[in-house]
Amino acid sequence: SKSNEPPAAPPVVHYYMNNLTTSRDPVGNRETVLILTPLARFYQEYWDNLVKLNYPHELISLGFIIPKTKEGNAAYTALQAQVTKTQGGPKTKRFASVTILRQDTESPLQTQSEAERHKMENQKARRAAMAKARNSLLFTTLGPSTSWVLWMDSDIVEYPETLIQDLASYDVPIIAPNCFQRYYDDNKKTMDIRPYDFNNWIDSPVAKELAAKMGKDDILLEGYDKMPTYRSLMAMMYDASADPRLKVKLDGVGGATLLVKADVHRDGAMFPPFAFYHLIETEGFAKMAKRLNWESFGLPNYLVYHYNE
């Protein structure tokens, strides 16, 4: 600009929060979606599915948080290549903005094999670290015009391209599809599917009793034989022959794929990195949201697929 032009005044932005809708018709109402991914490993299918989403890309912003590990470095390089390609490609495929955060803290667990990260004794430290990563990403990227936050893990490699519209159509504060995994069944000699994410559940009296007897910093974990909770797991409710739109109320949720109205987070719902009612991370989030009068729901018969190592 010319040096004798009057200098532009810095930005002042006014946001009327009641103009920001989160409705069952998010495309019609031009509602913006922030897709957030804690990313330790990059999968090409993950990116390809983001690009294939048929929600208007100019309404989608992406946010990533990547750990300071060797694995994180590799994921960062792979992500950057795809971001550059997509954001420099056809206009209709470009996302509104992309924010990439590199963490400054070491991960408590360097090995990240499926077996290692699911060991019960590793879960508390690991999930506390994950909770902090999710909070950092959330607090840093949520903006005044965000209507929805879609949490999407980097190893979710298959879902319908109408995912955002499908989940938003229920018009509920928090909603999780059912996270499954494809695998080769050695007996049947064919590919099959099985439940993967056990964090979507309805609470049980047994779990409540277990919690009541615990030390105040202890946490309940789901999916471990050593600690049977008799919660009703959404992973076990899948029925291919039942109503595909079946919706159930949940008390705990996973973060693998989760659509949240941004106002739930704005009220203060975050991912507790400490025992919160004996729950942590995404499961603690559902509980905290409930304390703020926001309900969680799940779709037992709407599947998304987790990568199989």
Next chain:
Amino acid sequence: SKSNEPPAAPPVVHYYMNNLTTSRDPVGNRETVLILTPLARFYQEYWDNLVKLNYPHELISLGFIIPKTKEGNAAYTALQAQVTKTQGGPKTKRFASVTILRQDTESPLQTQSEAERHKMENQKARRAAMAKARNSLLFTTLGPSTSWVLWMDSDIVEYPETLIQDLASYDVPIIAPNCFQRYYDDNKKTMDIRPYDFNNWIDSPVAKELAAKMGKDDILLEGYDKMPTYRSLMAMMYDASADPRLKVKLDGVGGATLLVKADVHRDGAMFPPFAFYHLIETEGFAKMAKRLNWESFGLPNYLVYHYNE
């Protein structure tokens, strides 16, 4: 721009979180400060003091959240006039950016006289609403390059222009000056000062016992004769003749003036709008920060002044 230029690609921003410092020399390290104010009433002195801050204004962003009330409308109009004046005035006085959020929810209490808002039976609903307002403001405005968050109530009308540097020089996660009030002493026939904010305190065994016997959604309140807690109140520790740099560890903090390292919030520390260890809002925030291993401190002999109605 010319129509035959290649269209610019949407922004991709990379943030290395370890490059973002929060140090005892924030000016030297060019650290950005986000000043956040829940604003129901506008005071000219409040604005004048912001403008007088000698921290580089290009490193300061401002964020406001204003209730949807008649009082809020008046505050909004008054704020806008000052923002327009300052942001259009001398370059060195302009702030980096200003974000103004208008709330979409009704305030639980429409009357806002000092007497009315301090009534014990009004405190829980009022402070829950304040907590949600603070969370909305925080989640919406905290950005990837924010180093510090300075919480500043709109009725804080007097403090040194070196406030930010002074508080940051202690290099602690959370720090509160002592919030006093000027008043006319009818007996002495002269102006004097008295404590105003009782939310900065060190916990006591009595308070812990009271909490242990409470219902799970009940909260402890400070500064009410009906509920003596015997906590050590920073408001009562002021000593004009003692070390002005005296620093004490706190268990509860107020939000009237409070400097917080942005990473404390990024880890997930927010203002609980529900009973959290029988604490709520800013006092609950200090407890939550502690659960995340961040300590709170106070400066008994460093005064800021609250407006006197």
